[in-house]
Amino acid sequence: xxxxxxxxxxxxxxxxxxxxxxxxxxxxxxxxxxxxxxxxxxxxxxxxxxxxxxxxxxxxxxxxxxxxxxxxxxxxxxxxxxxxxxxxxxxxxxxxxxxxxxxxxxxxxxxxxxxxxxxxxxxxxxxxxxxxxxxxxxxxxxxxxxxxxxxxxxxxxxxxxxxxxxxxxxxxxxxxxxxxxxxxxxxxxxxxxxxxxxxxxxxxxxxxxxxxxxxxxxxxxxxxxx
Numbered sequence: 464x465x466x467x468x469x470x471x472x473x474x475x476x477x478x479x480x481x482x483x484x485x486x487x488x489x490x491x492x493x494x495x496x497x498x499x500x501x502x503x504x505x506x507x508x509x510x511x512x513x514x515x516x517x518x519x520x521x522x523x524x525x526x527x528x529x530x531x532x533x534x535x536x537x538x539x540x541x542x543x544x545x546x547x548x549x550x551x552x553x554x555x556x557x558x559x560x561x562x563x564x565x566x567x568x569x570x571x572x573x574x575x576x577x578x579x580x581x582x583x584x585x586x587x588x589x590x591x592x593x594x595x596x597x598x599x600x601x602x603x604x605x606x607x608x609x610x611x612x613x614x615x616x617x618x619x620x621x622x623x624x625x626x627x628x629x630x631x632x633x634x635x636x637x638x639x640x641x642x643x644x645x646x647x648x649x650x651x652x653x654x655x656x657x658x659x660x661x662x663x664x665x666x667x668x669x670x671x672x673x674x675x676x677x678x679x680x681x682x683x684x685x686x687x688x689x
Contacts, residue, residue, distance in 0.1 A: 480593055482561045482645075485601035485652070486631040487623070488608030492559045494601065494657045497664055498671075499557040507546070507558040509539060520572075521622035528572040532581060536565050537588070544590040561598065562589060563638070571634050595645040597674060601652040602636075605629055647678045655683035 481504070483495040492508060499506035511517055516531040539562055546556065569581045603611075605628050612620050639647065648671065655663045663683065670681050 479555050480595045481555070481557045481597045481599065482595045483557070483559050483599045483601065484561055484564060484635070485603075486608060486628065486635055487620075488610075488612040488628070489601040489603045490611065490652050490657060491601055494599070494667075495557050495559040497657055498668075501664075501668060502555060502557065504555040504557045507542065507556050509535075509542075509560040511535075513538065518619035521619050524572060524627070528574075529577045529581070532565070532569050532573060533584060535568070536581070536585060539565055540588050540590055543592045547590055547592060561595065562592065567634050567638050568631070571630050597648065597671070598642070598645045599648045599650060599671070600635070600639045600642075601650050602632075603651070603653045605632060607653045608632075646674050646676050648674055649678070649680050651682045 481498060481502075483491040483498065485491045495508065496506060498504070514531060514534045516527050516534055520527040520531040539560060543562060566582075566585060569578060569585075573581055605625060608628055609623075609625060612623060639649065650667070655667070657664050657667065666683065667681070670679075
C-alpha cells in the first residue's frame, strides 16, 4: 500500500488533531480515512446514518430541520466529549467534522425562532475541545458534488436539491473566509481523486506535511499542469 511506503517518513509531521471539512459530496470522509491510515491515527467520523430525522429532513426540510439539527449537535458533542475524557493526542486523530460545522448548518436551515432555541442548546452542551493542528477545507463546484452524491447511491440523498447544496457551499465559504483558529489548507477537490489515485494522494500528503502555520491554498490541477 502507498500508506505503508509513506510511514517511514512520518516523523516529519505527526499531527495530534486534523480535521477535514467541506460540504456534502466533496469527499471529506474519504480523505479523512486515507489520512488516518497514512499517519497511523485514530479516525473519528460523523455518523449521519444514525440520525433518524435525516431522511425525513430531505423529504420535508421545513418540518424536520430542527430535530435533525439538534440530533447532530448532541451526537457530535458527545463524540468530542468522549475524546476529551481520554488522552486526546495519543494517538493523533483525524476527523471528518468539526463542531463549528453544526452551527453553520443550523444557520442555513433553521428559521429565526428555531435558531434562537438551537443557540441556547448549543451554548449549554458544547464541549471545550482542543484546537485542531490543521484544518483541511475541501471545495468543489456544485455539479461535482451533486454527481458524487448520486454515485454513492444513498437513496434519501437523491432528494437533496441543488439550491440546498449551493447554500451550504456558500455558508462554508463565508465561514472559512474568516477562520483563523488553526492552520488552514484550502483544496480545490474538483479534479483530484484521493481514493483511487495514489499519485494524487501522495502529492497532497507531501503538501500537508509542510504546513505548520497560516492559510494555504492547494490547486491539484495547477500542480499537475506545472
